[in-house]
Amino acid sequence: xxxxxxxxxxxxxxxxxxxxxxxxxxxALVLGAMLLAWTGHATTGTYRxxxxxxxxxxxxxxxxxxxxxxxxxxxLTAAIAYRMxxxxxxxxxxxxxxxxxASFVGLGLGSAPTVVVVASMILAGAVGGSLWASxxxxxxxxxRCNEIITTLMLNYLAGILIQYLIFSSHSYWRELTGTGAxxxxxxxxxxxxxxPNPHIGGTxxxxxxxxxISFAVLIFVLLRSTRFGYRVRVIADAPAAAxxxxxxxxxxxxxxxxxxxxxxxxxxxxDVGDFRHTLDPKGLQQAGYGYTGIVVAAxxxxxxxxxxxxxxxxxxxxxxxxxxxxxDFPAGLVGTLQGLLLFCTLGGExxxxxxxxxxxxxxxxxxxxxPRSSSPxxxxxxxxxxxxxxxxxxx
Amino acid sequence: xxxxxxxxxxxxAAALGxxxxxxxxxxxxxxxxxxxxxxxxSSDNGSATCGKPSGSGAYKVAFVYVGTxxxxxxxxxxxxxxxxxxTNLGDKVKTTYKATVKEGPxxxxxxxxLIADGNRMIFATSFGFQDSMETEAKxxxxxxxxxxxxxxxxxxxxxxxxxxxxxxxxxxxAAGAASKNGKLGFVAPFPIPEVIREINSFALGAxxxxxxxxxxxxxxxSWFDPTKERQAAEGLVAAGVDALGQGQDSPATGEVAKAxxxxxxxxxxxxxxNFPDNWLTATVYNWGPYYQSRIAAAMAGTWKSGSYYGGPKxxxxxxxxxxxxxxxxxxxxxxxxxxxxxxxxxxxxxxxLKDQSGAEKVAAGKALELKDILSMDWFVxxxxxxxxx
Numbered sequence: 125x126x127x128x129x130x131x132x133x134x135x136x137x138x139x140x141x142x143x144x145x146x147x148x149x150x151x152a153l154v155l156g157a158m159l160l161a162w163t164g165h166a167t168t169g170t171y172r173x174x175x176x177x178x179x180x181x182x183x184x185x186x187x188x189x190x191x192x193x194x195x196x197x198x199x200l201t202a203a204i205a206y207r208m209x210x211x212x213x214x215x216x217x218x219x220x221x222x223x224x225x226a227s228f229v230g231l232g233l234g235s236a237p238t239v240v241v242v243a244s245m246i247l248a249g250a251v252g253g254s255l256w257a258s259x260x261x262x263x264x265x266x267x268r269c270n271e272i273i274t275t276l277m278l279n280y281l282a283g284i285l286i287q288y289l290i291f292s293s294h295s296y297w298r299e300l301t302g303t304g305a306x307x308x309x310x311x312x313x314x315x316x317x318x319x320p321n322p323h324i325g326g327t328x329x330x331x332x333x334x335x336x337i338s339f340a341v342l343i344f345v346l347l348r349s350t351r352f353g354y355r356v357r358v359i360a361d362a363p364a365a366a367x368x369x370x371x372x373x374x375x376x377x378x379x380x381x382x383x384x385x386x387x388x389x390x391x392x393x394x395d396v397g398d399f400r401h402t403l404d405p406k407g408l409q410q411a412g413y414g415y416t417g418i419v420v421a422a423x424x425x426x427x428x429x430x431x432x433x434x435x436x437x438x439x440x441x442x443x444x445x446x447x448x449x450x451x452d453f454p455a456g457l458v459g460t461l462q463g464l465l466l467f468c469t470l471g472g473e474x475x476x477x478x479x480x481x482x483x484x485x486x487x488x489x490x491x492x493x494x495p496r497s498s499s500p501x502x503x504x505x506x507x508x509x510x511x512x513x514x515x516x517x518x519x
Numbered sequence: 520x521x522x523x524x525x526x527x528x529x530x531x532a533a534a535l536g537x538x539x540x541x542x543x544x545x546x547x548x549x550x551x552x553x554x555x556x557x558x559x560x561s562s563d564n565g566s567a568t569c570g571k572p573s574g575s576g577a578y579k580v581a582f583v584y585v586g587t588x589x590x591x592x593x594x595x596x597x598x599x600x601x602x603x604x605x606t607n608l609g610d611k612v613k614t615t616y617k618a619t620v621k622e623g624p625x626x627x628x629x630x631x632x633l634i635a636d637g638n639r640m641i642f643a644t645s646f647g648f649q650d651s652m653e654t655e656a657k658x659x660x661x662x663x664x665x666x667x668x669x670x671x672x673x674x675x676x677x678x679x680x681x682x683x684x685x686x687x688x689x690x691x692x693a694a695g696a697a698s699k700n701g702k703l704g705f706v707a708p709f710p711i712p713e714v715i716r717e718i719n720s721f722a723l724g725a726x727x728x729x730x731x732x733x734x735x736x737x738x739x740x741s742w743f744d745p746t747k748e749r750q751a752a753e754g755l756v757a758a759g760v761d762a763l764g765q766g767q768d769s770p771a772t773g774e775v776a777k778a779x780x781x782x783x784x785x786x787x788x789x790x791x792x793n794f795p796d797n798w799l800t801a802t803v804y805n806w807g808p809y810y811q812s813r814i815a816a817a818m819a820g821t822w823k824s825g826s827y828y829g830g831p832k833x834x835x836x837x838x839x840x841x842x843x844x845x846x847x848x849x850x851x852x853x854x855x856x857x858x859x860x861x862x863x864x865x866x867x868x869x870x871x872l873k874d875q876s877g878a879e880k881v882a883a884g885k886a887l888e889l890k891d892i893l894s895m896d897w898f899v900x901x902x903x904x905x906x907x908x
Contacts, residue, residue, distance in 0.1 A: 183635060187628040287740060291710065292908045303670055305894050307646060307711050399624045406647055407623035446625070447632045450615040455587065 130478040140476050148472030152465040159464070163457060170448065174461075178444030185440075186327050192439030193398060194219070196336035197391025198417020199424060199431040201253075204343060205384040207426045208360045210377060214260060214275025215388040216414025217282030218253035220405075222389025224286055225252030227297060227310065227396045227403040234314035241317045245393045246335065253389020254382040256282060261381040265374055271381070279414065286405040297403045310402035319397035332394025336435075339387060340428040347428070356380060388414065422470060441465070569675035570639045570663035570817035577613040578818050580604075581638040583629050584618045585645035586743045586768055592787040593742070593768035594618065597644045597667070599788075600806025607811050611818070622647030630655045634662055640817050641665070642810065645742075652676060663817050667806075668713070672824055679809060682830040683713075683786075684720040684892070685860050686802040686838055688867045689853045690764060690784040691724025691734075693799040693841070696849040697782035698725070698762040701732040704755030706765040706772045708742050710908035714766050716868070716895045717802075721764050721784075722902045723867055728849060735760055736904030743768035749775055756781065762799075773797070782844045789839035798842030805834055831860040868892060873900040 157167040177184050198215040205212035212218075226249035233241045259278060263269035289295040291308045298304065299311045319331040347353035355376050358366040366373060391413065400407060420438055424430035445458040572578050582601050586594035598616065605614045615638070617629045626648045630641055634655075640663045643652050649669040656664040656676035664676040672678055694703055703725055707714050722734040735758060737751035748767045752775035755763065764784040765772040773794050776783035783794065785801035809829070816822040829835020838857070841850060859865025870881035875898045881887060887895075898906045 177632065181635075184632065187631055190624050191628065291740070306670055307713075308709070395623075400650070402650075404623060404647075407621065410621045411623065411625070442625070443628055443632070446617060446620070446629045447636075449617055455618045 126482055126484060128480060128482050130474070131481045133477055133479050136476055144472040144476035145469050148469040149465065151472075152468035155464050155468070156461050159457070159460065165453065165457075173448060174441070174444040176444075177447035178440030178442075182327060184443055184447070186329075188436060188440040188443045189327070189329055189333050190399065190439070191442045192435040193330045193333045193336060193394055194391050194411070194413040195416055195420050195438050196333065196340070196432060196435035197387050197394065198413045199420030199435050200336070200340060200343060200417075200428055201384050201388040201391070201414070202418045202421035203424060203426040203428055203431050204347075204387065205380055206421060207347060208356045208377070208380045210380055210384070211272045212257060212260070212275050212381060212384050213272055213418070214257060214278050214385070214414070215391075215417045216412065217275070217279035218256045218385040218388035219392040219395070219414055220279075220282040220286050220408055221256040222249035222253040222392025223396050223403055223408060224289065224297070224392070225249055225389065226393030227313070230313045230317040230396060231296070231311055234317050236316070238316050238320065242319055242331070242397060245317070245319075245397050246390055249389040249391075249393025249396075250386035251389065253385040253387065253392065255385070256389070257381045257385025258378070261378045264381075265378070283405065283409050286403060286408065290403060290405050299402075310404060313396065313401045317397070318401055319394070321398075330394065330398040332391075332398040335390065335394065337432055339390070340432050343383075343387075344428040352376070352379070388417075419466060419470075422473075423466070425473070569661055570822050571661070571820060572639065572818060573637070573661075576637075578611055578640075578814070579636065579638040580612060580614045580640040580814050580817075581633040581636075581642070582614065582616040583620050583626060583633070583641065583643040583645075583648060584616055585620060585622065585647065587618050588616070590743060590768055591770045591790065591793075592785075594644065596787045596804055597642075597806055600804075600810045601642075603807025604810040604814055607807075608814060612814060620648075623651070626651040627655060634659055639663065640814060643667070663822055665813060670826070672826055674824055677813075677824040677826065679813075679827040679829070681804050681836040682828060683802045683804070683836055684716045684868070685831050686836045686857075687717045687764075688720040688724035689838055689857060690800055690802055691721035691726075692728045692853050692856070693724075693845050693849055694721070694762045694764050694782060694784045695725030695727065695729035695732045696846065697799055697844050698729055698732065698760075700759070700761050701729050702760045703732060703734045703762045703764060704752070704758070704760035705734050705736050706748055706751045706755065706763065706767055707736050707738055708766055708768075709740060710738060710906055712893055712895045715898065715906050716892055717766050718902060719895065719899045720867060722899055723872075726901060728852065731901070733901045733903055734764070736898075736902060738904070738908050739767065740908065745769045745771040748772055752776065770794070782842075785839065791840050791842055795842070797844065799845055800841050801839040802836060803839045804836055805829075809835065831857060832863070874898065875900060875902060 153171070160167045160170055178188060179185060198219060201212065201215040201218065226245040229248040230241060230245045233244055256278060257275070260271045260274040263274045264271045289297045290310050294300060297310050299309050303309070321328045321330060322334070323329070347356060355366070355371045358369065358371060359373050359376055363373070395408065396403060416438065420431055420434045424434040441462050445462060449455045449458045582597065584594045584597060588594055588598040601614050601616060605612060617633065620626050620629045622645060626643070630651060633641060642665045644667045646668045649666060649671055652664050652666050652669070653671050653673070653676060656673055660675055662675065666676070666678055668680045669678050705718050705721060707718060718734060718736055722732070725732040725734060735755055737755050739747040739751050741747055748765070748769055748771035752763060752772040756775060756779050762782045763772050763776045765786050768787060770785060770790050770793070773783045773785055773790055776797050777794055781797060782799050783797050784799045787801070787803065789801065789803055791798045809827070813822065831837060838853070856865055866886050868887040870885040871879055871883040872881040874880040877900055880897065896906055898904070
């Protein structure tokens with residue numbers, strides 16, 4: 125009997141790592157062109173518009189950065205945790221709690237100098253996101269609760285909590301005077317507490333985006349060049365070796381989850397400081413930044429630097445999608461095009477790492493246990509997708 | 520999600536002295552339709568410096584929606600209004616829209632994109648777009664902005680909404696008459712004044728055709744979430760209600776009612792064709808003529824900012840066609856109340872009104888003032904559930 129199996133490549137050639145995503149994008153463009161033609165839309169015109177309205181038009185690039193900022197943070201959230209095989213699905217909730225903490229501080233320090241308020245909000249957001257992620261860390265450590273489940277559940281809890289603060293209570297966050305009497309809404313930050321918007325090359329850049337890039341670089345260095353990063357990599361790639369080497373996996377897991385949550389929390393702080401200037405549970409829950417961040421991290425192969433570029437790419441696709449849609453171009457078609465691109469690129473990623481083999485079944489099962497992570501990490505992509513790094517493959 | 524909230528706030532804002540809307544309205548006209556300002560604009564805080572046609576092509580107007588155009592409710596109704604205006608104004612105008620736009624930074628991005636495309640007028644139909652609209656209006660004084668359900672205005676930023684509480688009283692009458700056990704259910708979005716007064720009106724209407732009727736409320740905390748709406752409706756049915764009403768954007772409640780063979784009063788859009796067996800009626804907004812007149816005014820350079828709160832009187836809100844479950848006697852009763860709303864001889868939010876505890880909240884003969892209506896945070900007697908959500 126024959127069977128088809130995915131077998132892990134023991135060594136992924138460098139050219140393949142570059143060729144595959146390119147090929148994935150090409151496939152997506154071809155499929156997308158077929159879809160566009162089939163629905164009666166101009167193919168090249170549409171692609172040109174995506175490029176123009178998402179990226180090259182200076183006016184809309186500012187919008188792209190706005191859309192990219194929260195995704196940068198939630199992308200980092202996922203990338204850090206997944207790098208160690210800790211599946212933090214809770215970027216969403218950690219971002220909510222970060223926004224809650226940061227708005228608390230931002231409202232309280234309203235009259236302090238901007239630099240003090242901004243720094244305090246970033247810190248508060250980080251603490252909030254960290255604490256929320258630590259709940260899952262404790263549950264994992266003490267009760268062996270799967271963090272996928274707990275972080276997911278904590279997302280709902282965080283959503284209900286911020287909703288309660290604005291809609292169902294007279295909390296510190298809620299505006300009760302003026303129009304607040306007409307519709308439940310959060311108090312607005314004072315002008316001084318709103319984050320600056322420096323212009324770089326004529327394009328206004330959200331301050332949070334600059335903060336996000338700084339953290340991306342820091343985390344890249346942390347994972348690559350420090351003892352902590354080394355421990356993370358050993359635990360992820362060779363748990364047994366880590367144990368022999370006396371690496372404290374528990375403590376490292378805590379640290380990674382806390383750091384991961386801190387990123388989402390700062391994303392929440394940026395949402396309040398950069399954009400909404402208030403705690404907006406309804407808007408935050410619609411946005412789904414946390415979940416999109418998982419896609420961003422996967423597309424960036426968990427490389428913090430790549431996450432920056434993928435976040436911009438996703439932000440641009442979003443901005444271009446808004447520009448495209450209208451009575452003749454339904455939102456669903458925009459979403460399908462975006463989905464094709466993501467699916468083909470991520471699907472190709474799997475092929476770069478695994479090969480498809482056809483073999484006889486009898487007695488071949490043991491062969492599937494391919495050696496793990498024997499591929500040397502190249503400078504260009506020092507990380508590997510988590511599911512692939514830790515999952516067993518078999519025929 | 521959706522939209523939201525609120526109200527006519529406009530009026531409200533004026534009534535509460537919150538905003539310099541320049542309106543002198545202090546209470547709803549008897550008849551409940553508090554038309555503070557006609558669409559043609561009697562406001563004094565806006566003159567048509569925005570929206571002047573640029574270039575010689577068709578005049579471009581855009582709509583920003585929070586849901587999909589086929590949500591079968593709120594957004595569908597707005598898009599029908601857009602098409603109505605487009606059809607009547609013809610080639611001189613080119614309307615477009617952006618659907619499923621998320622509240623917050625994405626709304627601002629959509630508006631920027633539309634302005635870059637040359638749109639001279641932006642309508643946004645969700646309360647959650649308010650802050651983005653306000654910011655963009657400031658940034659683009661040459662463009663006219665209009666938002667449904669909000670309460671902020673400026674020289675180039677107007678608000679509009681309708682007195683759904685008036686017609687919800689009438690849909691409540693239909694539901695009360697159709698209920699056998701007098702237990703009605705209402706699937707409600709957010710615990711905010713707009714929704715609370717709609718529920719109160721629904722209950723008061725039901726109690727006229729079914730004395731002692733109660734209305735149990737299930738909150739979804741979402742404008743548009745068919746799954747949650749369905750679950751809420753199922754919960755109500757499980758609790759024993761035998762007729763349903765709603766303040767949601769989708770007809771999911773109606774699907775539950777259809778499956779359970781229970782009468783249903785909808786909201787926003789006429790769904791009688793899809794629910795022939797259990798349809799009662801619904802409050803429907805008549806957005807089309809408003810959009811048409813506002814666009815025409817902007818093109819002519821006579822557009823003015825302001826806050827418009829339409830009602831049954833000017834046909835801004837009305838009732839969808841009745842289903843077969845509504846008997847002639849009920850139809851006649853509803854028709855007479857509707858006539859009362861229109862000529863100002865009847866207004867339902869008039870004392871004596873008792874709150875949930877049975878204590879008198881509004882003395883006999885006293886009509887609620889607009890500010891009380893627009894900030895209503897209490898349920899009338901017979902409503903089960905918490906007005907805090």
